Protein backbone atom coordinates (compact mmCIF):
# COMPACT_ATOMS: atom_id res chain seq x y z
CA UNK A 1 0.00 0.00 0.00
CA UNK A 2 1.35 3.43 -0.91
CA UNK A 3 0.32 6.77 0.59
CA UNK A 4 1.81 10.13 -0.40
CA UNK A 5 4.91 8.54 -1.81
CA UNK A 6 5.79 6.00 0.88
CA UNK A 7 5.02 2.33 1.24
CA UNK A 8 2.99 1.50 4.36
CA UNK A 9 3.31 -1.96 5.85
CA UNK A 10 2.35 -1.30 9.49
CA UNK A 11 -0.34 1.01 10.82
CA UNK A 12 -0.78 2.03 14.43
CA UNK A 13 -3.92 1.14 16.36
CA UNK A 14 -2.58 2.76 19.56
CA UNK A 15 -4.54 0.82 22.18
CA UNK A 16 -7.76 -1.03 23.00
CA UNK A 17 -9.73 2.22 23.49
CA UNK A 18 -8.91 3.26 19.95
CA UNK A 19 -9.88 -0.16 18.57
CA UNK A 20 -13.17 0.00 20.50
CA UNK A 21 -13.85 3.45 19.09
CA UNK A 22 -13.36 2.16 15.54
CA UNK A 23 -15.27 -1.07 16.35
CA UNK A 24 -12.52 -2.74 14.37
CA UNK A 25 -12.56 -6.49 13.74
CA UNK A 26 -10.18 -8.89 11.94
CA UNK A 27 -10.94 -8.85 8.20
CA UNK A 28 -12.48 -5.37 8.07
CA UNK A 29 -11.55 -3.05 5.23
CA UNK A 30 -10.24 0.23 6.60
CA UNK A 31 -9.29 3.75 5.53
CA UNK A 32 -5.70 4.66 6.35
CA UNK A 33 -4.21 8.14 6.44
CA UNK A 34 -0.86 9.62 7.22
CA UNK A 35 -1.39 11.88 10.20
CA UNK A 36 0.57 15.10 10.00
CA UNK A 37 1.88 13.44 6.86
CA UNK A 38 4.17 11.20 8.94
CA UNK A 39 2.50 8.55 11.07
CA UNK A 40 0.08 6.24 9.28
CA UNK A 41 -3.15 5.61 11.21
CA UNK A 42 -6.35 3.65 10.73
CA UNK A 43 -9.07 6.28 10.40
CA UNK A 44 -12.29 4.26 10.06
CA UNK A 45 -13.84 1.00 8.97
CA UNK A 46 -15.01 1.12 5.36
CA UNK A 47 -16.51 -2.34 5.10
CA UNK A 48 -17.19 -4.92 7.83
CA UNK A 49 -15.74 -8.39 7.40
CA UNK A 50 -18.01 -11.18 6.18
CA UNK A 51 -16.70 -13.84 8.54
CA UNK A 52 -18.68 -12.50 11.49
CA UNK A 53 -15.60 -11.39 13.45
CA UNK A 54 -16.46 -9.00 16.27
CA UNK A 55 -14.38 -6.12 17.58
CA UNK A 56 -10.88 -7.33 18.34
CA UNK A 57 -10.01 -7.65 22.00
CA UNK A 58 -6.56 -7.58 23.47
CA UNK A 59 -5.81 -10.77 25.42
CA UNK A 60 -6.37 -10.35 29.15
CA UNK A 61 -3.26 -12.36 29.93
CA UNK A 62 0.40 -11.77 29.20
CA UNK A 63 1.36 -13.84 26.12
CA UNK A 64 4.72 -14.55 27.72
CA UNK A 65 3.98 -15.49 31.35
CA UNK A 66 0.18 -15.89 31.35
CA UNK A 67 -0.34 -13.51 34.24
CA UNK A 68 -3.32 -11.18 34.10
CA UNK A 69 -2.60 -7.82 32.46
CA UNK A 70 -3.21 -4.60 34.39
CA UNK A 71 -4.73 -1.65 32.58
CA UNK A 72 -3.14 1.70 33.39
CA UNK A 73 -4.61 4.58 31.44
CA UNK A 74 -5.21 3.30 27.93
CA UNK A 75 -2.44 0.70 28.05
CA UNK A 76 -2.11 -2.85 29.35
CA UNK A 77 0.91 -3.96 31.34
CA UNK A 78 2.27 -7.23 32.65
CA UNK A 79 3.41 -6.45 36.18
CA UNK A 80 5.16 -9.75 36.78
CA UNK A 81 8.78 -8.85 37.47
CA UNK A 82 9.86 -12.38 36.52
CA UNK A 83 8.01 -12.35 33.19
CA UNK A 84 10.43 -13.89 30.61
CA UNK A 85 9.47 -11.30 27.98
CA UNK A 86 10.28 -8.53 30.43
CA UNK A 87 13.56 -10.11 31.53
CA UNK A 88 14.58 -10.41 27.90
CA UNK A 89 13.40 -6.86 27.16
CA UNK A 90 15.33 -5.42 30.10
CA UNK A 91 18.53 -7.24 29.11
CA UNK A 92 18.24 -6.24 25.46
CA UNK A 93 17.64 -2.62 26.43
CA UNK A 94 20.57 -2.61 28.84
CA UNK A 95 23.20 -3.85 26.36
CA UNK A 96 21.87 -1.84 23.42
CA UNK A 97 23.80 0.70 21.41
CA UNK A 98 23.82 4.14 23.00
CA UNK A 99 23.33 2.51 26.40
CA UNK A 100 25.89 0.03 27.73
CA UNK A 101 27.04 -0.70 24.15
CA UNK A 102 27.86 -4.38 24.70
CA UNK A 103 27.71 -5.43 21.06
CA UNK A 104 29.03 -8.92 21.74
CA UNK A 105 25.85 -9.70 23.70
CA UNK A 106 23.37 -9.92 20.86
CA UNK A 107 19.77 -11.15 21.22
CA UNK A 108 20.71 -14.79 20.43
CA UNK A 109 23.43 -14.84 23.07
CA UNK A 110 21.09 -13.28 25.61
CA UNK A 111 18.51 -15.97 24.83
CA UNK A 112 21.12 -18.67 25.50
CA UNK A 113 22.05 -17.07 28.81
CA UNK A 114 18.39 -16.84 29.87
CA UNK A 115 17.62 -20.38 28.72
CA UNK A 116 20.58 -21.78 30.65
CA UNK A 117 19.32 -19.96 33.71
CA UNK A 118 22.63 -18.13 34.08
CA UNK A 119 21.17 -14.66 33.67
CA UNK A 120 17.78 -13.43 34.82
CA UNK A 121 18.62 -9.81 35.56
CA UNK A 122 21.02 -7.22 34.17
CA UNK A 123 23.36 -7.56 37.17
CA UNK A 124 23.77 -11.29 36.42
CA UNK A 125 25.60 -10.32 33.21
CA UNK A 126 28.56 -9.40 35.40
CA UNK A 127 28.55 -12.53 37.55
CA UNK A 128 27.91 -15.45 35.19
CA UNK A 129 30.94 -17.33 33.92
CA UNK A 130 31.48 -16.52 30.20
CA UNK A 131 33.99 -19.42 29.97
CA UNK A 132 31.07 -21.82 30.31
CA UNK A 133 29.84 -20.64 26.90
CA UNK A 134 32.85 -22.22 25.16
CA UNK A 135 31.24 -25.65 25.61
CA UNK A 136 28.18 -24.57 23.63
CA UNK A 137 27.78 -24.71 19.83
CA UNK A 138 28.42 -21.37 18.16
CA UNK A 139 30.70 -20.03 20.88
CA UNK A 140 34.43 -20.05 20.47
CA UNK A 141 37.31 -18.56 22.41
CA UNK A 142 37.18 -15.46 20.27
CA UNK A 143 33.50 -14.81 20.85
CA UNK A 144 33.82 -15.39 24.59
CA UNK A 145 36.73 -12.97 24.75
CA UNK A 146 34.63 -10.31 22.98
CA UNK A 147 31.87 -10.83 25.53
CA UNK A 148 34.29 -10.51 28.44
CA UNK A 149 35.89 -7.40 26.93
CA UNK A 150 32.50 -5.82 26.24
CA UNK A 151 31.36 -6.36 29.80
CA UNK A 152 34.62 -5.02 31.20
CA UNK A 153 34.49 -1.93 28.99
CA UNK A 154 30.91 -1.20 30.00
CA UNK A 155 32.09 -0.61 33.56
CA UNK A 156 33.61 2.66 32.34
CA UNK A 157 30.27 3.96 31.10
CA UNK A 158 29.34 7.22 32.77
CA UNK A 159 26.62 7.41 35.42
CA UNK A 160 24.07 8.93 33.03
CA UNK A 161 24.47 6.05 30.56
CA UNK A 162 24.21 3.41 33.30
CA UNK A 163 21.07 5.03 34.67
CA UNK A 164 19.52 5.32 31.22
CA UNK A 165 20.24 1.68 30.42
CA UNK A 166 18.15 0.56 33.41
CA UNK A 167 15.07 1.66 31.48
CA UNK A 168 13.31 3.12 34.51
CA UNK A 169 9.97 4.58 33.35
CA UNK A 170 10.08 8.39 33.00
CA UNK A 171 13.87 8.36 33.45
CA UNK A 172 14.98 8.88 29.88
CA UNK A 173 18.09 10.75 28.74
CA UNK A 174 16.49 14.20 29.05
CA UNK A 175 15.20 13.71 32.60
CA UNK A 176 18.51 12.15 33.69
CA UNK A 177 20.38 15.12 32.28
CA UNK A 178 18.07 17.51 34.13
CA UNK A 179 18.58 15.63 37.41
CA UNK A 180 22.36 15.60 37.11
CA UNK A 181 22.42 19.26 36.07
CA UNK A 182 20.34 20.11 39.11
CA UNK A 183 23.07 18.59 41.28
CA UNK A 184 21.87 15.00 41.75
CA UNK A 185 25.19 13.58 40.71
CA UNK A 186 24.92 10.18 42.31
CA UNK A 187 22.32 7.50 42.84
CA UNK A 188 22.31 7.96 46.60
CA UNK A 189 21.09 11.55 46.33
CA UNK A 190 18.31 10.26 44.05
CA UNK A 191 17.44 7.48 46.51
CA UNK A 192 17.22 10.10 49.24
CA UNK A 193 14.63 12.00 47.20
CA UNK A 194 12.59 8.82 46.92
CA UNK A 195 12.93 7.82 50.56
CA UNK A 196 11.73 11.22 51.74
CA UNK A 197 8.96 11.44 49.12
CA UNK A 198 10.53 14.69 48.05
CA UNK A 199 8.42 15.58 45.02
CA UNK A 200 8.93 19.25 45.86
CA UNK A 201 12.63 19.19 44.98
CA UNK A 202 11.95 17.32 41.75
CA UNK A 203 9.21 19.75 40.74
CA UNK A 204 11.53 22.69 41.33
CA UNK A 205 13.66 21.42 38.43
CA UNK A 206 12.53 23.18 35.30
CA UNK A 207 11.32 20.55 32.82
CA UNK A 208 10.18 17.93 35.33
CA UNK A 209 6.42 17.71 35.76
CA UNK A 210 4.26 16.07 38.38
CA UNK A 211 3.69 12.79 36.53
CA UNK A 212 7.44 12.34 36.04
CA UNK A 213 8.29 13.32 39.63
CA UNK A 214 5.81 10.85 41.11
CA UNK A 215 6.94 8.04 38.80
CA UNK A 216 10.64 8.61 39.58
CA UNK A 217 9.95 8.41 43.31
CA UNK A 218 7.77 5.32 42.96
CA UNK A 219 10.33 3.53 40.78
CA UNK A 220 13.33 4.40 42.93
CA UNK A 221 11.49 3.02 45.95
CA UNK A 222 10.80 -0.35 44.32
CA UNK A 223 12.80 -3.12 46.02
CA UNK A 224 13.61 -4.82 42.69
CA UNK A 225 15.05 -1.60 41.29
CA UNK A 226 17.05 -0.98 44.46
CA UNK A 227 18.39 -4.52 44.47
CA UNK A 228 19.34 -4.31 40.79
CA UNK A 229 21.25 -1.07 41.32
CA UNK A 230 22.91 -2.38 44.49
CA UNK A 231 24.16 -5.45 42.59
CA UNK A 232 25.43 -3.41 39.63
CA UNK A 233 27.18 -1.06 42.03
CA UNK A 234 28.92 -4.05 43.64
CA UNK A 235 30.19 -5.05 40.19
CA UNK A 236 31.82 -1.66 39.77
CA UNK A 237 29.41 0.16 37.48
CA UNK A 238 29.35 3.93 37.83
CA UNK A 239 26.55 5.34 39.94
CA UNK A 240 28.05 8.78 40.40
CA UNK A 241 29.64 11.40 38.21
CA UNK A 242 29.13 13.80 35.39
CA UNK A 243 26.98 13.34 32.32
CA UNK A 244 29.79 13.28 29.78
CA UNK A 245 31.75 10.28 28.55
CA UNK A 246 34.94 11.88 29.80
CA UNK A 247 35.56 12.59 33.44
CA UNK A 248 35.29 16.28 34.26
CA UNK A 249 38.79 17.69 34.25
CA UNK A 250 38.18 20.96 36.08
CA UNK A 251 36.85 19.59 39.32
CA UNK A 252 36.59 22.39 41.85
CA UNK A 253 36.40 22.02 45.62
CA UNK A 254 32.92 21.03 46.74
CA UNK A 255 32.40 24.20 48.79
CA UNK A 256 28.66 24.26 48.05
CA UNK A 257 28.06 20.61 48.82
CA UNK A 258 24.77 20.07 50.64
CA UNK A 259 23.54 23.52 49.62
CA UNK A 260 20.71 24.34 47.24
CA UNK A 261 20.95 27.70 45.52
CA UNK A 262 18.38 29.74 43.70
CA UNK A 263 19.53 32.65 41.56
CA UNK A 264 17.43 35.72 40.83
CA UNK A 265 17.92 39.17 39.31
CA UNK A 266 20.66 40.16 36.91
CA UNK A 267 24.42 40.28 37.32
CA UNK A 268 27.22 42.19 35.71
CA UNK A 269 29.50 39.18 35.61
CA UNK A 270 27.01 36.41 35.10
CA UNK A 271 25.20 37.02 31.85
CA UNK A 272 22.94 35.20 31.51
CA UNK A 273 22.44 34.38 35.18
CA UNK A 274 22.56 30.66 34.34
CA UNK A 275 26.31 31.17 34.38
CA UNK A 276 26.07 31.82 38.13
CA UNK A 277 24.14 28.56 38.48
CA UNK A 278 26.93 26.79 36.59
CA UNK A 279 29.46 28.08 39.11
CA UNK A 280 27.35 26.72 41.98
CA UNK A 281 27.04 23.31 40.31
CA UNK A 282 30.77 23.13 39.54
CA UNK A 283 31.36 23.44 43.27
CA UNK A 284 29.04 20.61 44.24
CA UNK A 285 25.91 22.64 44.95
CA UNK A 286 22.41 22.12 43.63
CA UNK A 287 20.33 24.72 41.89
CA UNK A 288 16.59 25.26 41.69
CA UNK A 289 14.54 27.67 39.64
CA UNK A 290 12.24 28.49 42.55
CA UNK A 291 12.72 29.24 46.23
CA UNK A 292 11.36 26.25 48.15
CA UNK A 293 11.78 24.90 51.66
CA UNK A 294 14.80 22.96 50.34
CA UNK A 295 16.57 26.11 49.16
CA UNK A 296 19.47 27.05 51.41
CA UNK A 297 20.78 30.15 49.58
CA UNK A 298 19.35 32.81 47.32
CA UNK A 299 21.83 34.68 45.19
CA UNK A 300 20.20 38.02 44.49
CA UNK A 301 21.36 40.31 41.73
CA UNK A 302 19.99 43.61 40.52
CA UNK A 303 16.23 43.87 40.20
CA UNK A 304 15.62 40.80 42.37
CA UNK A 305 11.88 40.58 42.92
CA UNK A 306 9.46 38.50 44.96
CA UNK A 307 11.92 35.65 45.37
CA UNK A 308 13.62 37.86 47.97
CA UNK A 309 10.41 38.01 50.03
CA UNK A 310 9.84 34.31 49.74
CA UNK A 311 13.43 33.60 50.74
CA UNK A 312 13.10 35.86 53.76
CA UNK A 313 9.86 34.14 54.75
CA UNK A 314 11.51 30.71 54.50
CA UNK A 315 14.65 31.78 56.34
CA UNK A 316 16.78 31.19 53.26
CA UNK A 317 20.22 32.78 53.40
CA UNK A 318 20.22 35.73 51.01
CA UNK A 319 23.53 36.44 49.31
CA UNK A 320 23.72 39.80 47.61
CA UNK A 321 26.41 40.20 45.09
CA UNK A 322 27.57 43.78 44.84
CA UNK A 323 28.98 44.83 41.53
CA UNK A 324 32.44 45.79 42.82
CA UNK A 325 33.10 42.28 44.10
CA UNK A 326 34.23 40.45 41.05
CA UNK A 327 36.04 37.67 42.83
CA UNK A 328 34.77 34.10 42.94
CA UNK A 329 31.41 33.32 44.43
CA UNK A 330 31.80 32.69 48.10
CA UNK A 331 29.77 30.44 50.28
CA UNK A 332 28.29 32.27 53.27
Ligand SMILES: [Zn+2]
Nearest residue numbers: 062065078083
Ligand atom coordinates in the same frame (compact mmCIF):
# COMPACT_ATOMS: atom_id res chain seq x y z
ZN1 LIG B 1 4.32 -11.33 31.48
